[in-house]
Amino acid sequence: MPLPTQAGEPEVKAATGFLKECRDKPVLLIIHSQADADAVAAAAALADYLHNAVICVPDVLSSPGKRVRDRFGVKIVNFKELAFSPSALILLDSNSAALFPGITDYFPNFNGRTAIIDHHSLHDDALRADVVFVDNRASSTCEIIYELFRELNYPVSQRIAEILLAGILADSADFLHASTRTFEVVAYLLKRTPLSLAQIREVVEGVPSPEYRLAILKALAHLRISRAGNFLIIVSATNTLEAVSAEKLISLGADYSFVAQVTxxxxxxxxxxxxxxxxxxxxxxxxxxxxxxxxxxxxxGGHPAAAGANGPYIERLDDALKLACTLAREQLKKAGCIKSSGARECEYLEI
Known part of the structure; x- marks a missing residue:
């Protein structure tokens, strides 16, 4: 039976029931590999509702994730160093087994209740759980957490409002991927804090580090462009921050962008x-x-306008980017946005 990708009333009821049931029990909140600001913020907010929750990460936090942790004093432990016996597990901000290294055996075999709360569409290796709340219409997992709090009639404090705003602002790419629902949530949360959106943004982004600027510049230095009618498809590679680089290329004029990073x-x-x-x-x-x-x-997987992929075949980097470019061209052709004549495969311009 396929898992839902747009949560409705049954999923809301199941998720809120699960949280009520677990509120006074020991619960392990698991965030994904290299957890971003949204993952950290969603876990921090949910831990405020649960009376006995521990947050763990399989490896490390991303730079924005660290800034949210440090700004709000969120305690996060490494899964390998975990000394905790939970009666329930909740995976946050991802459903892909690949993003939970070291946990993929522990989670399915756990002798207790399990749940997934996520805003990404389902990956091919999506994990299974007793309760699944997956809604890819939401801009962020923090947006989902707010909606669950509203259903639970749980009051949002100033601290939690700021935490949720940080996650929403980060994962919506400064509202580039926001919906009307996102703005309604943000308006509500802003009434509960004296901070402005600009101040919340500083929490997430901080002062751009040399590494951040270098990542963007490397993506620009290594980019290749394919033109499809009036559309530009840009592929590139960098050694870090591939998601930020892909976002930046869109802001600079790309219609599609695909940026690779090899670890x-x-x-x-x-x-x-x-x-x-x-x-x-x-x-x-x-x-x-x-x-x-x-x-x-x-x-x-991911969202229609923002997604990602990962896999062990590092040697396929160039072919993978060319495949992504070719598939983008095919989408444009299928929709009648470009003529169907011409080469099927992606061809790069001389620049």
């Missing part, structure tokens, strides 16, 4: 597209990343 163990690719293309040309980088993820021996 010691895997190939990671972040994909973005101009949000207006989702409706006008059927753009869906989540489906592209699903296919690319399989090509590199892993999985992929």
């Amino acid at each position: 010691t163990k895997e190939l990671r690719i972040s994909a973005r597209c101009r949000p207006s293309l989702v409706d006008s040309c059927g753009a869906d980088v989540a489906s592209i990343m699903g296919e690319v993820g399989r090509f590199i021996g892993g999985s992929g």
Whole structure:
């Protein structure tokens, strides 16, 4: 039976029932590998509701995740150093087994209740749980946590409002991927803090580090461009912050962007597209990343305008980027946004 990707009343009821049931029990909140600001913030907010919760990460936090942790004093332990016997587990901000290294055996075999709360579409390697709340319409997992708090009639304090705002602002890319629901949530939360959005943004982004600036510049230095009619598809590679780099390329004029990063163990690719293309040309980088993820021996998924893939076949970097570019061209052709004549495969311009 396929898991839902847009939560409705039954999923809301199941999730809130699960949280009520676990409120006074020991609960382990598990955030994904290299946890970002949204994952850390969602876990911190949920831990405020639960009376006996521990937050753990399989490896390390991202830089924005660390800033949220430090700003709000969130205690997070490494899974390998965990000394805690929970009666329930909750995975947050991802459903992909690949993003929970070291936990994929522990979670399915856990002798207790399990849940997943996430805003990404389902990966091919999606984990299973007793309760699954997956809603890819939400801009962030923090947005989902707020909605659950509202259903639970749980009052949002100033601290929790600021934490949720940090996660929403980060994962919506400064509202680039926001919906009307997102703005309604943000308006409510802003009434509970004296901080402005600009101040919340500083919590997430901080002062851009040299590493951040270098990552962007490397992505620009290594980019390749394919033109499809009036559309520009840009692929590139950097040694860190591939998601930020992909976002930046869209802001600089790309219609689709695919940026790869090679780690010691895997190939990671972040994909973005101009949000207006989702409706006008059927753009869906989540489906592209699903296919690319399989090509590199892993999985992929996300949202129509923002997604990612990861897998162990590092040597397929160039071919994976070309595949992503080719699939983007096919989406544009299928929607009638470009003519169907010409080469099927992606071809790069001389620049």
